[in-house]
Amino acid sequence: MIDETPDIPEDDAPLIRAAEYALGLLDGRNARAFEAEMRDNPDLRDEVVFWTEYFVQFEAGAREVTPRSDVLRAVNRRLFGRKKTVLQQLMPYFTGALAAAALAWGVVSLGVLDQFAEPGLRADLAPVEGTLELAAVYNVRAGELHVVQNAGSLPPDRVAEMWLIVGDNAPVSLGLLDPDGDTRLAVPAELASLLPGATLAISDEPPGGSPTGAPTGAVRAAGTLSVES
Known part of the structure; x- marks a missing residue:
């Protein structure tokens, strides 16, 4: 169920820009x-x-519901009587096809899907020390960060750990990256609101990750999360 549309004062520019930013x-x-x-x-x-x-x-589409057969028969009797011609028998299919075509035309021509497409946050992590390159995309609905390693590697016996850096605050670990180069990291709700504009960084750590809760190895790659264009 869609919540009631919130009221935004016409002169509240920050709130308006927040909504525009969320929509991309x-x-x-x-x-x-x-x-x-x-x-x-x-x-x-x-x-x-x-x-x-x-x-x-x-994004949650309306679920199609098929009426009971007795309901459909009662409607047909009310509209056409007990005996139906071939055209009358086909009328529900014609009506459904026309409605579907009209709906599809409206969705495409008015850009409804594009208007409410889920905005995403993306960061391209460029090498800082070494050759490691990665791309990270945050999925709002899943609450997870999908990280793909595009190039480079770490020294032997080292693992990659992802850090979230917001302003001058201390880095917060988001977890270790899989050695196969494709990782999905769950982002806690309390950190999700900090992602826009934040920095993602990768450090190389000993097996099992940083023993101190802060980066201990070299920073290998970094990038800023922003709305995908």
């Missing part, structure tokens, strides 16, 4: 400026999370 409507320059503003404004980050979760509800 801001262009690159404005999106980066908004992300910079969010780094120092936790209330603004919370607004982005709220709007993102609100818009995701629109």
